[in-house]
Amino acid sequence: MTAARAPAPLLSMTGIVRRYGTVRANDGIDLIVQTGEILGLLGENGSGKSTLMKVLFGMTPADAGEIAVRGRALAGHRPSDAMAAGIAMIHQHFMLVEAMTVVENVMLGWPAAGRVLRRAEMAARIREASRRFGLDLDPEARVADLPLGRRQRVEILKAVLREAELLVLDEPTSNLAPVEVAELLGVLRRLRGEGKGVVFITHKLPEVMEVCDRVVVLRGGRVAGAAPIAAVTPAELAEMMVGRDVTAPHVARTRPPGEVRLAVAGLAGPGLGPLTFEVRGGEVLGIAGVDGNGQIELVETLAGLRRAAAGSIALDGRELASASVAARVRAGMAYMPADRAATGLVRSLSIADNLMLRDSTRPPYARGAFLAPGRLQARARALMRDYDIRAPGPRVPAARLSGGNQQKIVVARELDRRPALLVAHQAAWGLDPGATRFVLERVLGLRDEGAAIVYVSSELDEVLDIADRVAVMADGGFAGVTAQGRADLARIGLWMSGRAA
Amino acid sequence: QDKAAILLPGSANDQSWNALGYAILKSLEPHGFKTAYSENDADEGEALRDYAAQGYGIVMGHSGRFVSAMEQVAPDFPKTQFIAVSGNEGKAPNVMSIDWNNAQFGCQLGALAAAMSKTHKVAGVYGLQGVPNITAQAGGFRICAAKAGAAVTILYIKDMEDAAEAKEAALSLIGQGADVITGKLNAAETGLVQAAKEKHVYVTGRGFDQTKIAPDLVLTNIVEDWPGMFGSTADQVKAGKLFGSFVQYGYDTAPVTGAALQYAEGKPFNPVVPAAVVKALDDMAAGFKSGALKIAPTDADARSGS
């Protein structure tokens, strides 16, 4: 490198265009990343962040544009070329083989692992690297048995071990507990210290403020703005992203909590309970805690997807612990599962079909023994309007919507039923601030209609914003419950970290 | 020109039953017939109808399975003679079945096997339990071998075309002490001979071809004389006569006996068969011919096992 010329940037992308049918996911984007820099890539849902990074990594071809790493144009358009150029990517949906062990996942496609696999050597290197970065990992563990936080460590280790120069992380913090987020940000800083470049995609502005050197904001497939982090405030960033105010909603309570609607007593099952709690009409019980502490067991047992080993679930006095899912829906229970890709939606079905997913045997969707396709389309159009689901029409498959709009389908379906009880799990997962606010507002609206709400999220801020009472889950039970909200932050933190996995 | 066609239930290259059917057809050519055949025909009724409509005077089906379809089609083609080879029913005026007397030859094989066995254990491998000509041959074999003092085991396999399975069946019988093996199979018959060859035990086959595989071990073959059986029938059909009956050939219908024991051309038995045994078998044939000896095997005689 000569001193005379400025060194070429680590990465430069120019004029990237990627069209999906008529949608211009990327519409002429320029992006530069320097060595030793953490670049925050922001933008609301569907603004084109993931697409840009997939183009970079060769997961999807670009329609136009150029990519250069250290001034040298990328040879081809496959992940292998990107990796050869020193790029590693941690995808929004992890690219791990769940049935395989950690060490197998690390060795996959890695020439250094040898044609005849050097298993023991690789396992040792994994142990060594995980010590260096403070990421505790058992190389022989099966990925399927790992919680999401651990899976992410596998992805990070893969990148680190391959000595990637540029690391791309697409929403890596969505599923992490605060402790794990802090850990991850530490790892990113360490990488920056080693002179690597990082592209960090997130919807959480505090994380951006904490770790990034510079931000680039996308909107509608174009660069809407860029700035060094020191020059912007979170509010300005939010403004740049969505063009309006997206601070936490303060929906004024229109009536005080009423009678007890949900009464859970001695509820227990594998990895759960026994738990006893009540939720009143017009009350939000927030459940915080590190993922993997019984949240999924609790919500699925409430929703009827898991059998309770013991205990009772009474909704408005009706015992539902052994009722079928369908009976619970009929009794007024709504449920927004965390796993919208596989459970909450059938992505290959149309928006309309997804809107009737849990109500297909009831009017207005069914008329006698038959479906009423005409009414379905009309109803779907109305819901799309009411819940601001942005799509060309109700016949579009859900898979073609951005994550935020997909989540709105779930919200519309579950809230439109005017349920007596809403069980919401990670309801704002992966949503941009605007969409998050939208969901929270709708949930609070339901509260004001007198429904009981159980709001489960690993996002403590979100829980604190919305809940009347906060319970913290640990080891399948409640480590503590408080009605003090933020005033009790210290104790909540203790409950969460005390038995954190 | 007169035309004759045959429907084969399987493939003409099975080196056994269907190949025989093909040979039957060819044997009609010297009698002045133009011939056609179709194998594995998935649509027997349609095939019969098609050939009859094309003016074939003789339409044969090479298995008892075709009788059923013939009964349906025949009324529409009164000038065509339908013949089920190895069937055992006829229907006036123009559906007939021809077969040879499996029981008589099965009986001879039984006596031969018992005489040649040193362990006094003999065995047969067959397919399609319950089909009359199978019952006749297997039952005849058991009755006469048992009468000659041998212990008899009979096995049925799932598929008369599966040589590998037949070979396994034969090997299991040999493993249990049987040292003479017989059977009535199609493509699978080869498997019997291969097993006998590997384990050096005697075996009977269904054609000279099988003698060639193991000349020192094949005792004899039942060689079916379809040309003989068809010869007179075909000539009569040509002359305008139609049959609607079941004709069974055997030693009692000489000179056309329907089948013969043959080791090689003109040679009924392997040289290893002692003259005394040959004499006994010839006497048996004479008995059947004169009517002094009669045999009518039942399902119980043809049962599987010992």
Next chain:
Amino acid sequence: MIDLLAAAIRIATPLLFAALGGILSERAGVFAVGLEGMMLAGAFAAAIGTWASASAAWGIVLALVAGAATGLVVAVVAVRYRADHMVTGLTANIMVAGLTSYLLRVLAGGGRPVAIRLAPLAPWPIPGLADIPVLGPLLFDLPPLTYLAIFACLALHLFLGRTQAGLTLRATGENPEALFAAGGDPLRVRVRAVVACGAVAGLGGAVLSLQQVGTFTDGMTGGRGYLALASLIVARWSPPAAALACLAFGAAQAFELRLQGSGVPLSSYAVEMAPYLIALAVLAGLGRSARLPAAIGQPLP
């Protein structure tokens, strides 16, 4: 007993080759319903190759080639053109059944049915070992393709577990997108796996025609490809377990023949159900643990 085991080994050999091929294909994410056709193609090519060249070695080579060609057809239609795996396999079976029978007549018989006669491959006793009582005749006095099957089983086991290529193949069946993201080419892996599946299954056919009966007859595989498919699922896609499963199937069939011979008061049809019923009972006993490769049957993105 020894006799039963020897029979089980004989019956298992063609099944094992096909099952090993099937493991390659299914582990790479392609349903191996075409095993029957691949075996049949192998059986045909082995017989006709040996007949034409008078050398069993050529027959075996041709069996590999014909099986691989069948695999290639399946791979092109199911992997490249993303047709359904199940139907592609079934259709390939139909086509191969017709094609072998047709080519036999056209190539060997000038349009006429023809009989091919070959001397079945003789056993190769291993000097020294073959004379051990009991074990010798059972394990060390086997025909060549049986040794090859045992070797192939071990080789495949090591390949899948110990090599980068094996890891890549398994990843293709579990999560092809992850492999793609790791720099691999799932399409190429699948195509190669299915072609290899065909070649190995073709050897299974060669066992039938060349080693066991010394001739080719139409449809001579008689459903063994489907039994091999069942064995590899019972075996949870593991080569050594597949060897055991095939042996178990072989033993069940050998047992069935002996059961009939012992004179149970049942018709032969009822007794012949035994191997299938035993297989079902074993599967039912194993219960729910079968986990298909996660991406099996799914088209590549």
Next chain:
Amino acid sequence: MSAASPVSPAPPGRPFRLQLRRDGLALRALAAAVLSLACAGLLVALSGHEPLAVFAAMAAGAFGSPHQIGVALNRATPYLFAGSGVALCFRAGIINIGAEGQIALGGAGAAAVALALPDAPPALAVLAALAGGALAGAAWSGLAAAIHLGRGVHEVLVTLLLNFVALLLVQQLLAGPLGQPGAGFLQSPGLPAASWLWKAPELDAHAGLAVALAAAAALSVLLWLTPFGFALRVAGRSRPAAAYAGFSLSALTWSAMLIAGALAGLAGGAEVLGVHHRLIEGFSSGFGFKAVTVALLGALEPLAVVPAAVFVGLLEAGALAMQRQVGVPSALVAVIEGLTMLFVLAATVRRA
């Protein structure tokens, strides 16, 4: 559902989706047809025959006369019955390849009922016999469902293995209680004429086709216009989503299997009552596997299975007639059939 992963980022399990490629469909289909004809022509030439004459004979065999068309329609009937049932199962993500055995037993059931009611009046005899076929088929698929759901054995294996058992069972029945004593073959006595399916004059197509068409139409309505069909479609694409929607997966599996089994049973029944007029060993050999092909060729849409089944029926009727007219080995029929289907598959239908 695994207890360990709280939020699974994995794609939905076992989605089952077939699509017609709409882009340039006509062109692709044409290319497929031309290619398969070219390959078939090459093979014909290999045997020393004139390809054009062979194709002419094939066309005549398929369309040559009303009777030939009727023959083709009769061939299509069992494929249509069984194929639309298979389509329903596949839509629900249940890979049922047990039609082969269900058809065979359906034939046995129909024959048994027809023989048991020798004096029944025609309409009653036919209806009762068809019901007997449907019941027998459904019983067999029900057995598969019970083993699959009760013991967790993969449905492909259960249905596959039960096929072998079913065929042996039919042989056992023919060797025993259903057999015609003294017949030269494994077959039942002829069925009373009252139980024969009505045949259209000229065409000679039997009434089974009409029933099959009605069944396919009914299935299509069931699939697209009822909550039950919706549940099936959801279950076929995502099992977790179906559970979440409140559908009982075991109930869906039971119903889809029973419906498919009954339809396969009807396929066997119609074949026995309409074509053979008796139960005869091997009457349905290969029907079940071909029904799977037909179902997928029809993109798993019961109404689209109709043209797929008729296409295969015409192809077979034409090819079989062709071998009789020209004397090409019959194996060519299977080759042409296989080739055409592979080309059509590659060109038009894909999983998505």
